[in-house]
Amino acid sequence: MTDTTRTPARPGRPSFGIMTAPIQVGYDDLVRVWSEADEVPEIEHAWLFDHLMPIFGDPDGPAFEGWTLLAALAARTRRLRLGVMVTSNRFRPPALLAKIATTVDIVSDGRLDFGIGVGSRPHPPEAWREYPAHGLPFHDPAQAVASLAEACALIKRLWTEDKPFDFHGEHHRLTGAFGSPKPVQRPYPPILVGGRAAATLRVAAEHADLWNIPGGDIDDAVRRSALLDRYCADIGRDPASIVRSIHLPVDTDRPDAVREAVGEALDAGFRHVVLGLPAPFPEGIARWVAEEVIRPSAG
Numbered sequence: 001m002t003d004t005t006r007t008p009a010r011p012g013r014p015s016f017g018i019m020t021a022p023i024q025v026g027y028d029d030l031v032r033v034w035s036e037a038d039e040v041p042e043i044e045h046a047w048l049f050d051h052l053m054p055i056f057g058d059p060d061g062p063a064f065e066g067w068t069l070l071a072a073l074a075a076r077t078r079r080l081r082l083g084v085m086v087t088s089n090r091f092r093p094p095a096l097l098a099k100i101a102t103t104v105d106i107v108s109d110g111r112l113d114f115g116i117g118v119g120s121r122p123h124p125p126e127a128w129r130e131y132p133a134h135g136l137p138f139h140d141p142a143q144a145v146a147s148l149a150e151a152c153a154l155i156k157r158l159w160t161e162d163k164p165f166d167f168h169g170e171h172h173r174l175t176g177a178f179g180s181p182k183p184v185q186r187p188y189p190p191i192l193v194g195g196r197a198a199a200t201l202r203v204a205a206e207h208a209d210l211w212n213i214p215g216g217d218i219d220d221a222v223r224r225s226a227l228l229d230r231y232c233a234d235i236g237r238d239p240a241s242i243v244r245s246i247h248l249p250v251d252t253d254r255p256d257a258v259r260e261a262v263g264e265a266l267d268a269g270f271r272h273v274v275l276g277l278p279a280p281f282p283e284g285i286a287r288w289v290a291e292e293v294i295r296p297s298a299g
Helices: 029-036 067-074 095-105 141-160 198-207 219-232 255-267 286-299
Strands: 014-019 042-050 081-084 116-117 165-168 171-175 192-195 212-213 243-249 273-275
Touching: 014 243, 014 286, 029 042, 029 067, 029 286, 042 067, 067 081, 067 095, 081 116, 116 141, 116 165, 116 171, 116 212, 116 219, 141 165, 141 171, 141 192, 141 198, 192 198, 198 219, 212 219, 243 255, 255 286, 273 286
Parallel strands: 014 042, 014 273, 042 081, 116 192, 192 212, 212 243, 243 273
Antiparallel strands: 165 171
């Protein structure tokens, strides 16, 4: 295993990936889909999400912890870039998260894209109940966004600084903080910030290599992307240095509608497309996505 100097994120040709929600499914199902996707060149990246309890289907059904599962899938694949879209900053202290992510980057030999966001808001209720169920605090939105900004700065320092340091912020306090080993990717894995709120976009403008928004309303996504441009300009950053990413659901009964949504996203400047696969995952779903969605859209 050798150090990898990452290629800075830049807009260009579109890249396509898949999202497999790790709830209401079994581990073997996830391994099957990711192993298949790893053999499909058109699929360049694969993602999990970060919920501790189901947010759809049987509320008492299975839900895997995202980062533990990501490490396992990293060891079972060889080519796909991979990540959690997106990590809830509410779940784990930033120094612990930096250590977890470093471990996955090493296990994957430098294939991690580090996705992070504020964490679930109280809608839908299914996404809120996981906090009291696990003894986790649910802070107000302003505090949560400020915590995210500090976390991003801290995690980058832990990935890059050669000596221990102290940090006394408003939301996080560390004494003798130090990250060892360092990630494989240098200076650190690409950072993807997910979210649509204006305050989160300010964090993305400062820290993100990629910014992701859940799809559905392309006009809203375009407006949010323009707002991100403005925030980048405010701090003297080139907006084109942040790749625009969008998550779009896949309906295997309506491939034309999926292709249309992908086409709209590409035309709007979203070059990093994440296709959310329906659960339970049909046999051959990765190849179906490549043949029915990606190839027609990329061509």
